[in-house]
Amino acid sequence: MLDDFLTRALLAGLAVAFATGPLGCFVVWRRMAYFGDATAHAAILGVALALGFQISIFLGTMVIALMMAMIVSVLAGRGWAMDTTLGVLAHSALAFGLVAVSFLPAVRVDLSAYLFGDILAVSRFDLAVILSGAGLVLALILWRWSALLTATLSEDLAHASGIDPGRERLVLTLALAVVVAVALKIVGALLIAALLIIPAAAARNLARSPEEMGIAAVVIGCLSVWGGLQLSLVHDTPSGPSIVVVAALVFLVSTLGAVLVARLRQRFGASG
Amino acid sequence: MSLIAARGLALRYGTRRVLHDIDFVIERGEIVTIVGPNGSGKTSFLRALLGVVAPSGGRIMRAAGLRVGYVPQQLHIDPGLPLPVARFLSLPVRMTPQAMADVLARVGVPEVMAQNMTTLSGGQFQRVLLARALLARPDILMLDEPTSGLDQPGVASFYRLIEDVRRETGCAVLSVSHDLHVVMSASDRVICINGHICCEGAPHVVRAAPEYRALFGLGTGGALALYQHDHDHDHEEHAPHAG
Numbered sequence: 063m064l065d066d067f068l069t070r071a072l073l074a075g076l077a078v079a080f081a082t083g084p085l086g087c088f089v090v091w092r093r094m095a096y097f098g099d100a101t102a103h104a105a106i107l108g109v110a111l112a113l114g115f116q117i118s119i120f121l122g123t124m125v126i127a128l129m130m131a132m133i134v135s136v137l138a139g140r141g142w143a144m145d146t147t148l149g150v151l152a153h154s155a156l157a158f159g160l161v162a163v164s165f166l167p168a169v170r171v172d173l174s175a176y177l178f179g180d181i182l183a184v185s186r187f188d189l190a191v192i193l194s195g196a197g198l199v200l201a202l203i204l205w206r207w208s209a210l211l212t213a214t215l216s217e218d219l220a221h222a223s224g225i226d227p228g229r230e231r232l233v234l235t236l237a238l239a240v241v242v243a244v245a246l247k248i249v250g251a252l253l254i255a256a257l258l259i260i261p262a263a264a265a266r267n268l269a270r271s272p273e274e275m276g277i278a279a280v281v282i283g284c285l286s287v288w289g290g291l292q293l294s295l296v297h298d299t300p301s302g303p304s305i306v307v308v309a310a311l312v313f314l315v316s317t318l319g320a321v322l323v324a325r326l327r328q329r330f331g332a333s334g
Numbered sequence: 335m336s337l338i339a340a341r342g343l344a345l346r347y348g349t350r351r352v353l354h355d356i357d358f359v360i361e362r363g364e365i366v367t368i369v370g371p372n373g374s375g376k377t378s379f380l381r382a383l384l385g386v387v388a389p390s391g392g393r394i395m396r397a398a399g400l401r402v403g404y405v406p407q408q409l410h411i412d413p414g415l416p417l418p419v420a421r422f423l424s425l426p427v428r429m430t431p432q433a434m435a436d437v438l439a440r441v442g443v444p445e446v447m448a449q450n451m452t453t454l455s456g457g458q459f460q461r462v463l464l465a466r467a468l469l470a471r472p473d474i475l476m477l478d479e480p481t482s483g484l485d486q487p488g489v490a491s492f493y494r495l496i497e498d499v500r501r502e503t504g505c506a507v508l509s510v511s512h513d514l515h516v517v518m519s520a521s522d523r524v525i526c527i528n529g530h531i532c533c534e535g536a537p538h539v540v541r542a543a544p545e546y547r548a549l550f551g552l553g554t555g556g557a558l559a560l561y562q563h564d565h566d567h568d569h570e571e572h573a574p575h576a577g
Contacts, residue, residue, distance in 0.1 A: 091415045208426040215411065215425065221386045222404030223426050223470070262414075269416050270450070 067182055071291060074184045074192045075305065078245045078257070079283030081196040084203045084276040085237050086262035086283075091214050091272075092234075095259050096145060097134055100152035102242050102254035104130035106159030109176045109246075113166055120191050124243035130155060131235040156251070179250035179302030181291065188247055195244035199237045206233050211272055248287075249302035256306045261286065264313035267320035282312050336361050337397050337474050337506055338383055344391030345378055352378050355530050356392070360474065365500060365507045365520055369540075370527040371549060376510045377407070379527060380478055383508070400474065403467030403505070405460075407478040417451045423466050437465045441495060456483035460492060468499065475499075477509035493520075 089098050105123040112122025130151065137147050163173055175183070184192070203210065213220040213230040220227045245254045265278035290305030336359045343356040352375040360366050370376040381387050383394060384404060411417055423434045438444050441461040446454060454462060460480060467475055475496070481489040497520045500507050525534040532545040540546050 091412050093412065208428075212426040214415070215417075215422075216406060216409055218381065218384065218386050218406055219404060219409070220426075221384050222402045222476070225426060266414055266416065271416055271418055271421050273421075275416055 067184070068291075068295075070184045070186065070189050071181045071301075072288065074189050075181055075248055075287030075291060076284050077193050077196040078241070078248045079261070079287050080280055081199040081203075081237075081241050082245065082257045083261055083265075083280030083283045084207075085199060085234070085241055086258035086260075086279055087265070087272065087276050088203075088210060088214060088234055089238075089255075089258045090262045090266070094234075095255065096148040096152065097131070098238060098255040098258050100134055100148045100155065101127045101131045101238050102245075102251050103152045104155035104159070105242050105246050105251045105254070106176060107155050107162060108159070108243075109251075110159050110162035110166065113163070119246070120195075120243050123246055124239055126155075127242040128236070128239035131239050135231060135235050174300075175250070176246060177250045177252050178300045179246070179248050179253070179305075181248050181301040181305075182294070184247055192244045192247065195240050199240050199244075202233060202237055206230060210234065249305055253302050253306050256309065257283065257286075260306065260309040260313050264309070264316045267316040282309065282316075285312060335397060337400060338508075339395045340383065340389075340392060341395075342392035343379075343382065343389050343394065345375065345382055345387065346390040347378075351529070353382070353527075353529060354391075356527075357531070358383075358525070360506055360508055362473070363500070363504050363506055364522050365497075366509075366523045366525060367521040367537075368508070368510045368525045368527055370512065372512055374528040376512075376527050377478055380476055380508070380510050384476065397473070401470050401472045403470050403472030403475045405463045405467050405475065405477045405480045407480070407482055409459075409463065411451050413452065419446050419449055419451060419454070419462055422451055422462065423469055425466070427470075429469055433469065434465075437468050438462070440468070440499075441465045442491075457488045457492070460484065461495075464492075464495070464499075468503075471503075472505050474506040474508060477507070479510055479512065481511075 089095060104126050108123035108126030109119055111117075111126065112119045115122075134148060134151060138144055160173070172180075209220070209225045210230050210233065212223055212225055213227040217227040220230070241258070242251075242254055245257060249257050261279040261282040262275065264282050265275045268278045269275035286305050286309035289308035290301060293299055293304040293308065294301040338358075338360050340356055340358040343353060343358070344351070345353040356379065358379075368376045368379065378387065382389050384402065385394075385396075419438070420431070420434055423429055423437070434447065435444065438447055441464050443458050443461045443465075446458055446462065451459070451462070460483065464475075464480070477496070480496075481492050484492060496507060496509075499505070500520075519537065521537050523534055524537050524540040526532040526540055526543070526546050526549065528549055532549060533540055533543040535543070
């Protein structure tokens with residue numbers, strides 16, 4: 063069954079959706095959208111270094127993504143103006159990565175695979191790495207769920223409940239780096255943040271509790287992966303952007319649906 | 335032994351000295367109120383006692399296994415986070431529906447259990463924060479300007495509630511206020527802080543103290559009395575629900 067490249071692609075995509083769903087919720091709740099972008103863009107630098115030093119792409123991107131996430135985390139803690147800092151870091155990391163790749167001698171590097179993803183080229187080994195990486199992130203978030211939620215709500219409340227918000231921030235930083243490394247193959251560096259944010263944002267319209275939102279984000283992520291894959295197969299569109307396009311459409315529908323429901327409630331009153 | 339004690343506590347943010355030479359003790363069941371003008375370091379003091387910020391000097395000792403119920407001054411909930419009251423009460427430890435219903439009834443908002451936190455009125459929100467703090471069965475309640483968003487009858491009934499809770503559970507209460515006029519009349523001690531402890535004592539003693547007068551000025555010329563709340567009637571708004 064795993065011999066079929068389509069099966070592998072679908073499994074890899076679904077696995078990533080299971081990790082990005084709940085993690086994406088925290089990215090939304092903590093307003094870390096740009097943070098996710100910076101970390102993901104740094105992945106290209108990781109790719110360049112991995113190719114240059116001939117180490118695993120997964121390892122290279124994860125290490126660089128982790129370093130970027132740590133730097134941002136530390137600077138945020140020191141009160142730097144975050145959107146400027148992130149803007150500088152995100153685009154610099156991307157630019158340095160692109161320049162670094164061009165220095166690699168005589169290697170035929172298909173950069174677009176790393177920028178936009180290449181889900182149909184997922185090998186058995188890739189699949190194993192993606193499954194374990196995504197599984198690790200999902201397990202980490204489920205394990206820390208309540209503590210993460212408390213720390214997200216208020217660091218002071220967390221402290222009073224005996225939770226160290228710094229440790230929870232580290233958990234998220236680590237999870238983000240792992241997700242960037244495993245999602246690179248699926249949607250590419252430019253669109254990893256989209257896979258985190260769009261399903262979670264769409265889920266917000268449907269959910270009445272944090273748990274519902276996490277589950278809905280996973281479902282929407284899975285739907286997007288499946289739909290994007292179909293789109294990519296039938297119309298020969300790039301796989302990563304196709305997945306994000308489907309996610310964006312789901313977001314649009316769920317947002318319009320929420321507005322419509324609110325209007326109807328208003329018109330027919332709370333008595334209905 | 336005392337619940338929390340601080341010796342020679344000092345706190346700096348960068349080069350700015352926020353607190354210095356603070357000696358402080360709170361005993362089991364005691365009601366202590368900290369007053370100070372804005373920027374006097376009173377919230378920082380509370381956060382240091384909570385363990386949120388590390389002191390730059392001195393020591394803080396907490397009783398072993400101390401359970402703290404913390405009511406923050408305000409709590410911003412991101413609109414992206416759907417959070418029903420019941421879920422909020424169960425953070426981080428799961429509570430039974432019965433325990434949650436009981437505590438909501440105790441603080442006077444039994445009807446909000448299924449509501450989203452962002453739909454609560456200021457008074458309801460403050461009571462839900464208190465309810466969550468009480469669920470931890472605290473040895474000490476720490477309240478940071480807990481009534482800042484409430485009108486005067488709201489303040490009075492909130493403080494009456496705190497007094498009742500203290501009587502029932504025997505927990506200590508440490509609250510912070512920028513206004514001595516709305517300090518709980520039941521306070522055993524008031525501590526006036528402005529970087530250091532200016533003066534402390536019973537509420538009427540502090541009000542008369544020259545240090546307090548120097549800090550808060552004499553502008554009111556004694557026109558404002560210490561806030562005394564009436565027990566004979568209740569102004570609290572309980573807007574009837576439509577439908």
